[in-house]
Amino acid sequence: MNWPITWEDVVAARARIAPYLSATPLRRYAALDEEVGARVLVKHDNHLPTNAFKARNTLSFMTALPAEQRARGVVAATRGNHGAGLAWAGTQLGVPVVVCVPVGNNPEKNAAIRGHGAELIEAGRDYDEAVEVAQRLVRERGLVLAHSTNDAHVIAGAATMSAEICEQAD
Known part of the structure; x- marks a missing residue:
């Protein structure tokens, strides 16, 4: 994969990881909205097998x-x-x-x-x-x-979370 990472790279990463990882919940908490004075959505990647987005x-x-x-x-x-x-x-x-x-x-x-x-x-x-x-x-x-940040496939995997957020947010 080349730099810069494209939307197609994120879509490809999603297709590769989909057999192993389900989409994680995106939730809104009224108390949190009230506390910060804005609408806040929380992506629960803590529901992944390692309790962290790094599984992606x-x-x-x-x-x-x-x-x-x-x-x-x-x-x-x-x-x-x-x-x-x-x-x-x-x-x-x-x-x-x-x-x-x-x-x-x-x-x-x-x-x-x-x-x-x-x-x-x-x-x-x-x-x-x-x-x-x-x-x-x-x-x-x-x-x-396997570098934790300086790898295009790693970054595309992380971006799958953003793709899910865009689909799940209303």
């Missing part, structure tokens, strides 16, 4: 990978939801996933990543050092790097 992004990324790259597996550096999303998507598609987090990362995030089936590597003092570990694993194991 990572599934879009994984379903766009050629079979040869899926077979090699993917690796990412993260502090949480991106890793859980990748782990969940990997389980759905049979793709091995390795997630690198810094030492001292949130134990609940680590448990979610492991719980969805990823190999978790705790290394480095911070996110940047975890990225270095992930990049090393790309070289050593031949894994595909």
Whole structure:
């Protein structure tokens, strides 16, 4: 996929993820409207399998990978939801996933990543050092790097939420 991302890219991402993810609710809460003095709609992506919108992004990324790259597996550096999303998507598609987090990362995030089936590597003092570990694993194991933001398929996956909002809002 090329930059910039087009509406057609978002439609394609939606088609790829639809077999795995249902549309999430868009709700209005009168008390919230009153509190902020405006009409507010809340998109409940917390209803997705990982309790976060990152399931969209990572599934879009994984379903766009050629079979040869899926077979090699993917690796990412993260502090949480991106890793859980990748782990969940990997389980759905049979793709091995390795997630690198810094030492001292949130134990609940680590448990979610492991719980969805990823190999978790705790290394480095911070996110940047975890990225270095992930990049090393790309070289050593031949894994595909799954960047959390700098990937057109990831961004198109995130944009599927906006497409749903446009359809659901009245």
